[in-house]
Amino acid sequence: MGILEVQNINKRFGGLQALGNVNLEVQEGSCHAIIGPNGAGKSTLLNVLVGKLIPDTGSVTFEEKNVLGRKPHEINQMGISRVFQTPEIFGDLTVMENMLIPCLARRDGSYSLKAFISIPSEKALNTEAEEMLDEVNMLEKRDMQASSLSRGDKRRLEMAMCLVQQPRLLLLDEPTAGMARADTNNTIELLKEIKDKRNITMAIIEHDMHVVFSLADRITVLAQGTPLVEDTPENIKGHPKVREAYLGEAQV
Amino acid sequence: MLGLNAKDARLYIIVLVMLIFAPFFLNPFPETSGLAQFNAGYPDMMQRLVIFGLFAVGFNILFGLTGYLSFGHAAFLGVGSYAGVWMFKLLTMNVLPALIVSTIAAGLFSLLIGYISLRRSGIYFSILTLAFAQMCYSLAYSVLTPITGGETGLQLALDDPRIIGTQQTAEGNIPVPHLFGLPMNSNTTLDLGAWSFTFSVGYYFAAVIFALAFYFTIRLFRSPFGLMLRAVKSNQSRMSYTGLNARPYTLAAFVISGMFAGLAGGLMVSMDPLAGAERMLWTASGEVVLMTILGGVGTLIGPILGAGVITYLEAIVSTINSTILHEWFSGLPDGLENFMVNILYPFVGKGWHLTLGLVFMTVVIFLPGGIVEGGRRIYGLFSRKRRQSDATPPNAAAQPGPGE
Numbered sequence: 001m002g003i004l005e006v007q008n009i010n011k012r013f014g015g016l017q018a019l020g021n022v023n024l025e026v027q028e029g030s031c032h033a034i035i036g037p038n039g040a041g042k043s044t045l046l047n048v049l050v051g052k053l054i055p056d057t058g059s060v061t062f063e064e065k066n067v068l069g070r071k072p073h074e075i076n077q078m079g080i081s082r083v084f085q086t087p088e089i090f091g092d093l094t095v096m097e098n099m100l101i102p103c104l105a106r107r108d109g110s111y112s113l114k115a116f117i118s119i120p121s122e123k124a125l126n127t128e129a130e131e132m133l134d135e136v137n138m139l140e141k142r143d144m145q146a147s148s149l150s151r152g153d154k155r156r157l158e159m160a161m162c163l164v165q166q167p168r169l170l171l172l173d174e175p176t177a178g179m180a181r182a183d184t185n186n187t188i189e190l191l192k193e194i195k196d197k198r199n200i201t202m203a204i205i206e207h208d209m210h211v212v213f214s215l216a217d218r219i220t221v222l223a224q225g226t227p228l229v230e231d232t233p234e235n236i237k238g239h240p241k242v243r244e245a246y247l248g249e250a251q252v
Numbered sequence: 253m254l255g256l257n258a259k260d261a262r263l264y265i266i267v268l269v270m271l272i273f274a275p276f277f278l279n280p281f282p283e284t285s286g287l288a289q290f291n292a293g294y295p296d297m298m299q300r301l302v303i304f305g306l307f308a309v310g311f312n313i314l315f316g317l318t319g320y321l322s323f324g325h326a327a328f329l330g331v332g333s334y335a336g337v338w339m340f341k342l343l344t345m346n347v348l349p350a351l352i353v354s355t356i357a358a359g360l361f362s363l364l365i366g367y368i369s370l371r372r373s374g375i376y377f378s379i380l381t382l383a384f385a386q387m388c389y390s391l392a393y394s395v396l397t398p399i400t401g402g403e404t405g406l407q408l409a410l411d412d413p414r415i416i417g418t419q420q421t422a423e424g425n426i427p428v429p430h431l432f433g434l435p436m437n438s439n440t441t442l443d444l445g446a447w448s449f450t451f452s453v454g455y456y457f458a459a460v461i462f463a464l465a466f467y468f469t470i471r472l473f474r475s476p477f478g479l480m481l482r483a484v485k486s487n488q489s490r491m492s493y494t495g496l497n498a499r500p501y502t503l504a505a506f507v508i509s510g511m512f513a514g515l516a517g518g519l520m521v522s523m524d525p526l527a528g529a530e531r532m533l534w535t536a537s538g539e540v541v542l543m544t545i546l547g548g549v550g551t552l553i554g555p556i557l558g559a560g561v562i563t564y565l566e567a568i569v570s571t572i573n574s575t576i577l578h579e580w581f582s583g584l585p586d587g588l589e590n591f592m593v594n595i596l597y598p599f600v601g602k603g604w605h606l607t608l609g610l611v612f613m614t615v616v617i618f619l620p621g622g623i624v625e626g627g628r629r630i631y632g633l634f635s636r637k638r639r640q641s642d643a644t645p646p647n648a649a650a651q652p653g654p655g656e
Contacts, residue, residue, distance in 0.1 A: 073491075074495075081493070088493065090490060100479065104480070114477050116471050116475060118256075119474060119475065119479060161494065
């Protein structure tokens with residue numbers, strides 16, 4: 001029994017079958033990569049998992065609790081965090097404030113009307129946020145406005161915001177898209193560390209095969225909304241169907 | 253001090269000093285001089301300044317922090333006013349119960365309107381609140397006449413019950429609003445040479461209420477709750493994927509700002525116990541939006557400055573008439589005098605909105621952050637000059653903090 005179970009998910013957008021009979025099982029503590037050509041339904045699947053989209057049929061369970069039909073903030077409170085393809089952060093706020101928000105969300109739940117406590121007096125939360133910032137090497141940027149950060153820093157900040165919530169499942173949507181090789185390698189190191197030290201289960205969408213093969217324990221290949229194969233990285237590398245799916249894209 | 257950081261404490265002390273000494277520095281011109289008409293240190297004017305300041309500070313909690321632009325906040329001001337007058341009619345002329353009931357009534361009313369309007373955001377939210385406010389205005393003006401007094405407004409009468417306290421004074425007059433026997437309209441005048449300063453009970457009472465409300469606002473701005481409200485404005489999608497439900501936050505902000513408006517309405521009728529439907533009109537809602545934007549959206553001091561400028565312009569510019577203009581330019585040759593008067597005339601008296609419009613346009617185009625941004629730029633200019641003249645440059649650059 002995996003930590004995340006996806007069964008028979010179907011989703012149509014008008015005439016387009018975005019997801020057809022998707023089954024997926026993510027084992028606890030593993031890193032599960034989902035790959036496939038553009039338009040294969042990877043992001044749609046992720047949107048279903050975080051509650052942004054409601055599928056037509058099927059079921060999703062996380063730690064044996066039903067996920068479908070819950071609102072995004074309820075799903076997050078269950079222990080699922082998501083890193084977006086383009087970093088979603090609070091651009092108007094400082095880096096430190098960006099970090100405090102997930103800390104507060106974890107401690108106080110989905111809302112709390114504490115209008116008479118000053119933020120500096122929340123010592124434990126401030127320390128926690130600072131430690132996490134230090135871990136991603138961003139502590140010296142704590143007072144910068146988040147929208148003025150470089151793209152790579154925004155990504156690291158978003159990752160830190162997700163990690164400080166101590167999720168049990170981390171969903172990553174192309175965490176290295178548009179990065180230089182050196183930054184990509186840094187991200188790989190960071191993700192490896194997260195996986196080993198914090199024992200967080202990860203589901204990752206990625207185009208960069210270098211990243212996929214450095215991190216993944218299991219790989220699912222999606223094509224046209226349907227899983228083609230699911231196997232270990234070693235077996236996927238030489239799989240004829242996978243080559244076909246990617247080559248097919250190239251011919252189009 | 254009082255749980256505020258050094259910067260906020262300094263700001264709060266400045267505001268307190270301004271409130272206490274307002275009768276002095278709002279009356280800078282001697283009574284006998286020609287400039288005396290620019291004095292704003294009379295009780296009615298100072299009360300309006302404080303009350304509209306309170307209204308704008310409350311409005312800024314919603315608009316400045318969450319970014320939800322309500323175009324119907326005057327409705328809550330109106331509800332507060334009516335509730336206050338009804339307390340005067342039914343219970344007592346003491347202002348405290350009236351203020352409490354005004355605030356609660358406006359709070360409940362904003363809970364209802366906010367619950368419905370906050371289902372939408374952006375322009376749809378603004379239109380929904382505008383529609384509600386206009387409905388309230390129309391109802392108050394017609395169908396609800398037994399409660400609101402309709403066209404004539406809600407007035408006190410000699411035969412009101414006033415269960416606690418007197419129905420009428422010994423002379424057979426309607427009693428005035430008071431605070432435990434201290435009448436709101438009583439005042440003392442201090443004559444210093446050519447100057448004359450008026451200290452009124454009503455103004456100082458309103459100033460105390462304002463000071464308490466402003467303290468609450470500073471605390472709110474610096475609290476986790478205030479941080480979440482700014483998060484709503486910044487990125488609602490990230491908020492929900494961080495496990496936070498934005499709705500309770502926005503609704504709470506809406507209700508708090510509605511209660512501020514209700515309190516302002518209650519203070520208005522405490523100074524002058526008469527409530528009319530025109531207080532709920534959309535122009536009144538628009539005015540508080542102008543005040544907040546003019547002063548600086550999302551800043552602590554901005555709405556106060558904006559409310560001050562607009563209230564002052566309204567009161568002073570609208571009293572200038574052509575006779576006064578002719579007096580000003582009487583030194584010029586006849587033709588030139590008439591020319592100047594004709595040019596300026598559309599901007600004064602009933603045309604004061606034209607002046608307001610020009611001021612507003614100038615500020616929004618050249619200082620998108622309002623008067624506060626203007627102040628920051630001037631401050632930055634001075635500190636840069638000082639830095640250049642200093643041999644050792646200070647290591648920390650003055651960065652404007654959020655919500656300063």
